[in-house]
Amino acid sequence: MLWRRTAILLIACGVLTLVAALLAALPSGGKGPELQLPAVDKTAVAKITVTRLEGPYSLVKTGEKWTVEPGGFPADQTLVDRALDTLTALRFGPTVSAKSASHSKYEVEDGRLTVALHTAKGAAWELIVGKDSADNRGTYARKAGDDRVYVALARLRDLFGKDANRWRDHVIVKFDPQEAARLTVADNAQTLSFKKNDAGAWEFDAPPENLPAGFRLDSEKVARIARTIANLNANDFEDSKEAVDRGLEPPRTLVTVETAKGEKYAVKLGADKDKNVYVQRDGNEQIYLVNTMMIANVRKSLLELRDMHVAFFDPAKAAKVTILDGARQLVFEKAGEDKWKIAESSEAVPQGFILDDAKVATLARSASTLQGLSFVGQSAPAAAKLGSAGSLIVALEGGGEQKIQLGAEAPDDQRYVGGNGYVYLIKKSGVDRLLKKLDDMKVTAQRSNQMGGIDPSMLDKLPPQLREQFMQQQRQKILQNQMMQQMMKKAEKQKQAPKK
Numbered sequence: 001m002l003w004r005r006t007a008i009l010l011i012a013c014g015v016l017t018l019v020a021a022l023l024a025a026l027p028s029g030g031k032g033p034e035l036q037l038p039a040v041d042k043t044a045v046a047k048i049t050v051t052r053l054e055g056p057y058s059l060v061k062t063g064e065k066w067t068v069e070p071g072g073f074p075a076d077q078t079l080v081d082r083a084l085d086t087l088t089a090l091r092f093g094p095t096v097s098a099k100s101a102s103h104s105k106y107e108v109e110d111g112r113l114t115v116a117l118h119t120a121k122g123a124a125w126e127l128i129v130g131k132d133s134a135d136n137r138g139t140y141a142r143k144a145g146d147d148r149v150y151v152a153l154a155r156l157r158d159l160f161g162k163d164a165n166r167w168r169d170h171v172i173v174k175f176d177p178q179e180a181a182r183l184t185v186a187d188n189a190q191t192l193s194f195k196k197n198d199a200g201a202w203e204f205d206a207p208p209e210n211l212p213a214g215f216r217l218d219s220e221k222v223a224r225i226a227r228t229i230a231n232l233n234a235n236d237f238e239d240s241k242e243a244v245d246r247g248l249e250p251p252r253t254l255v256t257v258e259t260a261k262g263e264k265y266a267v268k269l270g271a272d273k274d275k276n277v278y279v280q281r282d283g284n285e286q287i288y289l290v291n292t293m294m295i296a297n298v299r300k301s302l303l304e305l306r307d308m309h310v311a312f313f314d315p316a317k318a319a320k321v322t323i324l325d326g327a328r329q330l331v332f333e334k335a336g337e338d339k340w341k342i343a344e345s346s347e348a349v350p351q352g353f354i355l356d357d358a359k360v361a362t363l364a365r366s367a368s369t370l371q372g373l374s375f376v377g378q379s380a381p382a383a384a385k386l387g388s389a390g391s392l393i394v395a396l397e398g399g400g401e402q403k404i405q406l407g408a409e410a411p412d413d414q415r416y417v418g419g420n421g422y423v424y425l426i427k428k429s430g431v432d433r434l435l436k437k438l439d440d441m442k443v444t445a446q447r448s449n450q451m452g453g454i455d456p457s458m459l460d461k462l463p464p465q466l467r468e469q470f471m472q473q474q475r476q477k478i479l480q481n482q483m484m485q486q487m488m489k490k491a492e493k494q495k496q497a498p499k500k
Contacts, residue, residue: 035092035143035150040117040124042088047118048080050160053111057164059083071239073286074169086154087117093138093151100147106140107131108149115160116144129156170234172281172288173267177230179259183222187253190302194222202226208302214378214422218307221300228297229257229267234288235276246278246287247271253299269295308371310419310426311402313394315364320395325435332360332441347438354443359436366433367392367404372424373414380423383408384416392434406431 048059058069059080066075096106103109108130116126130140132155139156142149182205183194193205194217202222204211238246247270257265270278276289320343323330331344332355340360342349380386389406396402407416414425 034094035148037090037125037127037143040088040119042084044119045084045088045117045124046120048083048087049114049116049118050164051111051114051116052161052163053113054163057167059167068164068167071164073237075167076169076171079167083159086156086159087115091153092141093153095148095150096140097149098147102149103142103147106149108140108142113157113161114144115156127152127156129160132157165237168237170288172232172234172279172290173229173265174232175230175257175259175263175265177223177227179261179263180226180230180257181260182258183226183229184256185225185253185298185300186255187299192302192305210302212303215302216307218305218309221305221307225255225298225300226257228294229255229265232267232279232290232294234279235291236289238273238278238287238289245271246273248278248280248287251280255298269298303375306375308373308375308424309368310370310372310404310417310422310424311367311394312420313368313396313402315361315368317397318364318394319397320393321360321364321367322393322395323390323435324393325390328437330436330438330441332363342438345438349438353438355441356443359441363392363434363436363441364394367394367402370404370417370419370426370430370433372417372426374425376416376423376425378422380407380416380418383410384418384423386416386418386423389415389431390435404434406434 046061050057050059059075060067060069066077066080067073068075107113108128110128113129114126115129117124126144128142128144129152130142130149132139133151137155138151138153140149141152141156181196183202184205185192190208190210192208194202195205197203201219203217203219248268251268251270253269255267255269266282268280268282270280272278272292273289275292277292277295279288279290279295280286319334321332327346329344329346331342332340333343335341338357338361340355340357342355376384385408386405388408391406392404394402403419405418407418409415409428410425413428415428415431417424417426417430
């Protein structure tokens with residue numbers, strides 16, 4: 001009866017296969033079927049409703065624009081678009097539980113957080129959103145009316161777990177700051193008007209009556225005001241209709257900007273509230289709250305706009321750098337593109353000494369960026385003793401020079417410094433950036449490693465032409481490595497930056 005045994009065995013195998021298939025379809029322990037929501041085209045979505053324990057709100061499409069309800073507030077169109085992309089392409093992993101008793105574990109109880117997608121025909125689907133999944137890549141969720149819990153393959157709580165204000169348009173003013181042509185900042189103490197000249201730098205449109213003698217305007221500080229207004233965003237919103245003096249009528253500060261295209265923007269800055277400032281754009285009833293530190297970039301007194309640079313030159317145009325420190329003298333001269341040589345030195349130059357060109361270039365940049373902490377005046381007081389602590393002189397290509405004179409120490413760890421006919425106070429540590437010694441300017445072991453581990457002293461044994469050729473190649477390699485490192489750091493920052 002071999003055929004009968006074979007038939008029984010085949011039937012048994014078939015039954016086992018069927019049982020296994022049925023068990024695999026059961027929604028338990030992450031082995032159940034995935035949730036399939038009705039497909040909805042992104043352009044067909046008319047409304048998104050969100051129900052939270054703190055209260056419901058909706059995102060409603062009117063024409064091509066979205067608003068936040070209740071209130072009819074303009075929505076952040078980019079954020080809504082991101083939500084639509086997420087919801088209309090939402091996918092799910094297998095069932096993690098089919099029991100209602102597990103709902104509290106996954107925070108998917110009724111009424112906790114519900115998101116529903118609507119078309120013109122009505123609700124397309126409704127989803128109860130829970131906590132983040134165990135791997136923090138998704139969100140536990142279940143379909144309304146269904147006890148089964150799934151993992152939604154998107155971080156839905158990040159999108160919908162906050163209040164309605166998160167969806168509102170936080171942009172107060174937006175334009176290209178490079179287009180700004182005129183700028184006025186007016187308050188009870190002063191009215192400062194600026195215009196951009198043909199070179200793209202900011203200057204006074206009408207110099208104020210109380211302008212101190214020898215005052216130099218810092219164009220970059222004015223540009224910072226323009227950039228702040230051009231990208232002014234709110235931290236929060238003031239929707240209360242309560243009659244409270246918010247410092248906006250009249251405004252404590254009024255900023256007006258006119259662009260090269262003729263566009264005009266007027267922004268009122270009011271009183272402080274906690275760590276924010278009341279702000280209102282002229283012609284817009286909405287009152288915003290903006291971070292106090294951002295507004296501090298705009299509310300500048302005349303003296304705060306003074307240019308505090310001790311020297312004015314392009315470091316790329318430096319042709320000769322001279323350090324004078326008592327009897328010590330050290331002179332570097334440019335010997336080609338990105339190349340420097342020691343022209344004079346009161347110190348004996350050791351045999352095998354290799355000058356680090358990058359350090360000379362850094363020294364020139366340090367001199368060009370040196371800024372005073374405070375302005376002393378056009379004439380040096382007797383206590384300043386300019387030059388007594390040393391000097392740095394930069395001769396420029398095409399003629400002219402910039403001289404920085406370091407003087408006596410002053411209270412609060414400061415030192416007098418003179419440049420371009422003006423006297424300032426700087427931190428004493430600023431001296432270390434300028435009065436470099438010969439040993440400070442040599443190629444170090446670290447730089448030697450960047451040059452392929454070559455012992456700098458060995459290069460002195462090479463013929464001059466061959467040594468120079470080798471050094472030029474190494475400079476190019478170092479420059480390429482630095483550029484590559486900068487690109488990698490920039491890419492890493494962009495990768496770590498939160499997505500908007």
